[in-house]
Amino acid sequence: MKLSGADIFVQVLLEQGVDTLFGYPGGAVLNLYDALYKASDKITHIMTAHEQGAAHAADGYARATGRTGVVLATSGPGATNLVTGIATAYMDSVPMVAITGNVGTSLIGKDSFQEVYITGITMPITKHNFVVRRVEDLAHILREAFRIAQTGRKGPVLVDIPKDVTGAMTEYTPAPKVEIPVRQDYDQAAVLHAAQIINSAQRPLIYFGGGVSSAGAGEALRALIQKAQIPATYTLMAAGVLGYGDPLNLGMLGMHGNYTTNKAASKADVLIAIGTRFSDRVALDPGSFAQEATIIQFDIDASEIGKNVDVDCGVVGDAKVVLEALLPHIQPTTHPEWMRQLQSWQSIDYHPKDHTDRLMPHQVIGAACELAGPDAVYVTDVGQHQMWACQYIRHVKDRAFLTSGGLGTMGFGYGAALGAQAALGRDQTVVMMTGDGSFHMNLNEACTAVSYDLPVITIIFNNQVLGMVRQWQTAFYDKRYSSTDPHRKTDFVKVAEGFGLKGYRCETVEQFRAAFAEALASHKPAWIECRIDKDEKVLPMIPAAGNVDDIMMS
Amino acid sequence: MNKQVISVLVDNHSGVLTRISSLFGRRGFNIDSLTVSATNDPAVSRITIVVHDDAKVLQQIVSQTARLEETRHVFVLDPTVSLFRELLLLKVAANQSNRSELREIGSIYKAKIIDLSPESLVFELTGEPDKIDAFLKMMDGFTILEMCRTGITALERGGTSAHLL
Numbered sequence: 001m002k003l004s005g006a007d008i009f010v011q012v013l014l015e016q017g018v019d020t021l022f023g024y025p026g027g028a029v030l031n032l033y034d035a036l037y038k039a040s041d042k043i044t045h046i047m048t049a050h051e052q053g054a055a056h057a058a059d060g061y062a063r064a065t066g067r068t069g070v071v072l073a074t075s076g077p078g079a080t081n082l083v084t085g086i087a088t089a090y091m092d093s094v095p096m097v098a099i100t101g102n103v104g105t106s107l108i109g110k111d112s113f114q115e116v117y118i119t120g121i122t123m124p125i126t127k128h129n130f131v132v133r134r135v136e137d138l139a140h141i142l143r144e145a146f147r148i149a150q151t152g153r154k155g156p157v158l159v160d161i162p163k164d165v166t167g168a169m170t171e172y173t174p175a176p177k178v179e180i181p182v183r184q185d186y187d188q189a190a191v192l193h194a195a196q197i198i199n200s201a202q203r204p205l206i207y208f209g210g211g212v213s214s215a216g217a218g219e220a221l222r223a224l225i226q227k228a229q230i231p232a233t234y235t236l237m238a239a240g241v242l243g244y245g246d247p248l249n250l251g252m253l254g255m256h257g258n259y260t261t262n263k264a265a266s267k268a269d270v271l272i273a274i275g276t277r278f279s280d281r282v283a284l285d286p287g288s289f290a291q292e293a294t295i296i297q298f299d300i301d302a303s304e305i306g307k308n309v310d311v312d313c314g315v316v317g318d319a320k321v322v323l324e325a326l327l328p329h330i331q332p333t334t335h336p337e338w339m340r341q342l343q344s345w346q347s348i349d350y351h352p353k354d355h356t357d358r359l360m361p362h363q364v365i366g367a368a369c370e371l372a373g374p375d376a377v378y379v380t381d382v383g384q385h386q387m388w389a390c391q392y393i394r395h396v397k398d399r400a401f402l403t404s405g406g407l408g409t410m411g412f413g414y415g416a417a418l419g420a421q422a423a424l425g426r427d428q429t430v431v432m433m434t435g436d437g438s439f440h441m442n443l444n445e446a447c448t449a450v451s452y453d454l455p456v457i458t459i460i461f462n463n464q465v466l467g468m469v470r471q472w473q474t475a476f477y478d479k480r481y482s483s484t485d486p487h488r489k490t491d492f493v494k495v496a497e498g499f500g501l502k503g504y505r506c507e508t509v510e511q512f513r514a515a516f517a518e519a520l521a522s523h524k525p526a527w528i529e530c531r532i533d534k535d536e537k538v539l540p541m542i543p544a545a546g547n548v549d550d551i552m553m554s
Numbered sequence: 555m556n557k558q559v560i561s562v563l564v565d566n567h568s569g570v571l572t573r574i575s576s577l578f579g580r581r582g583f584n585i586d587s588l589t590v591s592a593t594n595d596p597a598v599s600r601i602t603i604v605v606h607d608d609a610k611v612l613q614q615i616v617s618q619t620a621r622l623e624e625t626r627h628v629f630v631l632d633p634t635v636s637l638f639r640e641l642l643l644l645k646v647a648a649n650q651s652n653r654s655e656l657r658e659i660g661s662i663y664k665a666k667i668i669d670l671s672p673e674s675l676v677f678e679l680t681g682e683p684d685k686i687d688a689f690l691k692m693m694d695g696f697t698i699l700e701m702c703r704t705g706i707t708a709l710e711r712g713g714t715s716a717h718l719l
Binding site: 123128148152307 | 576620622
């Protein structure tokens with residue numbers, strides 16, 4: 001069967017099981033959009049306000065489902081607008097296929113209109129990228145892109161398709177969906193060594209990250225925790241994997257983790273790191289991090305073993321496979337003395353205070369959680385609100401706390417929330433938490449929420465400043481608030497109305513509850529602005545390159 | 555800071571050199587020399603990279619190189635069981651007064667004279683990098699007009715080709 005490159009593009013998306021993609025049209029992708037138009041009964045294209053929003057939407061789609069997110073953009077500025085979104089996905093190991101159009105092959109390299117060398121630009125922020133120079137290679141390359149995005153440590157792959165390739169005809173041979181086998185191999189001796197270390201531990205601590213979610217290893221992790229009664233702490237990327245009522249779930253670790261978890265890491269005799277990379281937000285000072293511990297690291301990416309912190313036992317493999325292999329070798333035990341020690345730290349840990357005279361972030365988040373129910377999906381932007389969300393959302397499930405961890409991309413939230421909503425359907429409650437700083441970056445996606453009727457509820461924590469940067473200026477720059485207090489006069493209620501959605505403004509928790517309940521019931525996109533004090537801080541806080549001895553609790 | 559020689563077998567695609575060299579650039583590794591050469595398999599190229607840097611950081615770059623889609627195999631060569639060779643072309647100002655002295659030094663190092671003009675000559679010398687360094691030291695007193703070293707190309711000794719996939 002002879003098809004055009006554009007039709008082959010659509011056929012491969014369909015054979016790979018893609019039901020939704022996000023993007024923005026333009027000259028170099030006219031053929032691709034024409035083919036999508038013809039296939040619009042089989043594949044939904046969501047057009048965003050800006051390509052960055054589309055990239056974050058594909059990312060949110062992937063984070064919420066585990067399936068590969070797909071984004072499509074035209075050449076030149078369309079392609080460069082994807083860059084932040086691709087880098088965000090790369091840093092958090094999110095499977096994504098980004099497709100860019102390019103000028104015709106005869107115009108490449110000649111500074112043609114809307115031409116950019118996007119494969120050069122995205123080389124360090126993709127797992128791999130391709131230029132399709134011949135239509136005969138197109139189907140194979142697209143299938144390869146889906147394979148690479150989902151294999152091993154997941155991540156984004158970019159495929160750049162010149163316009164003439166999309167118009168050229170060639171023979172198309174259908175193929176089945178690329179099935180990605182889970183990596184089954186691991187070093188058995190290393191697993192046994194790890195088991196031996198764990199079995200002899202007096203003060204063990206599990207420290208896990210996004211790799212656990214990515215591998216679907218939550219069950220295996222819980223089995224390990226239960227069998228040997230090992231307390232666990234998680235990174236921002238793994239919020240929601242463990243239930244919050246569990247006494248063995250100590251909470252988040254790192255810069256804005258709690259006192260107990262950070263103290264536990266510094267005093268543990270065995271640290272079991274699973275699917276996590278000892279980033280500088282967790283191992284703030286790699287030299288003193290977990291210095292009393294024998295460290296075991298499980299990771300699917302061999303280049304992560306010992307990258308930031310020296311480890312005593314590294315095991316390369318899929319988190320689920322390796323944990324299941326480890327479990328039979330773990331002896332059931334308890335650590336009562338260690339648990340008592342942890343409880344004593346918990347008793348002096350930081351707890352935010354409720355107020356009735358002003359809106360407190362933890363009270364807003366608590367109310368939102370209560371009203372949204374246990375099945376809600378939460379998405380955040382980046383900054384103070386992101387940390388509060390991770391600290392105080394109390395009934396998140398796995399794949400239901402979507403946040404830009406590695407790159408820390410302000411402006412991530414709205415696109416990602418729309419992508420999650422599109423993936424999970426209109427009946428899914430999706431709550432986006434943002435700050436006025438982050439939201440100003442990509443609030444333009446409100447038009448997408450309205451056009452496609454995606455009922456994301458956005459909570460805007462408005463302190464009228466760039467709170468996180470300002471918090472650092474307060475702590476470390478003698479309150480010289482350089483460019484963090486922009487005196488913006490944005491009326492979010494009016495802006496919401498201008499976009500065609502409902503806006504609310506709240507000064508009290510009661511007002512917030514009423515607004516949130518109304519927004520939920522409406523099944524329509526809505527914004528709820530919560531005015532908070534600009535001096536509200538994220539606590540506890542360990543300064544960069546510090547350790548638990550430097551923790552600030554007030 | 556020891557000299558390290560890394561051998562990378564890669565798919566023979568355009569762009570693969572950029573991918574690998576950018577991993578070194580990101581960590582501020584200055585590459586002493588880099589050669590890309592054909593192998594007995596036309597689908598595979600060999601990149602030989604020489605750096606002076608911390609072995610631990612290097613090991614991390616090596617493992618990052620290994621995870622690239624187009625990398626087939628990467629390893630650090632053990633100097634005790636490896637053969638390192640480099641080619642030098644050296645253009646020296648030469649006239650009747652110093653030509654014979656130059657020829658004499660050249661013959662000690664088994665350097666070939668591959669071009670001769672009334673005011674210059676060009677040496678070709680192949681050997682271990684140390685030998686080339688030593689030869690260049692002997693050339694210090696002469697006027698060097700132009701010089702080009704290829705950088706190291708390297709193989710492990712013995713009959714094994716275990717690293718070829």
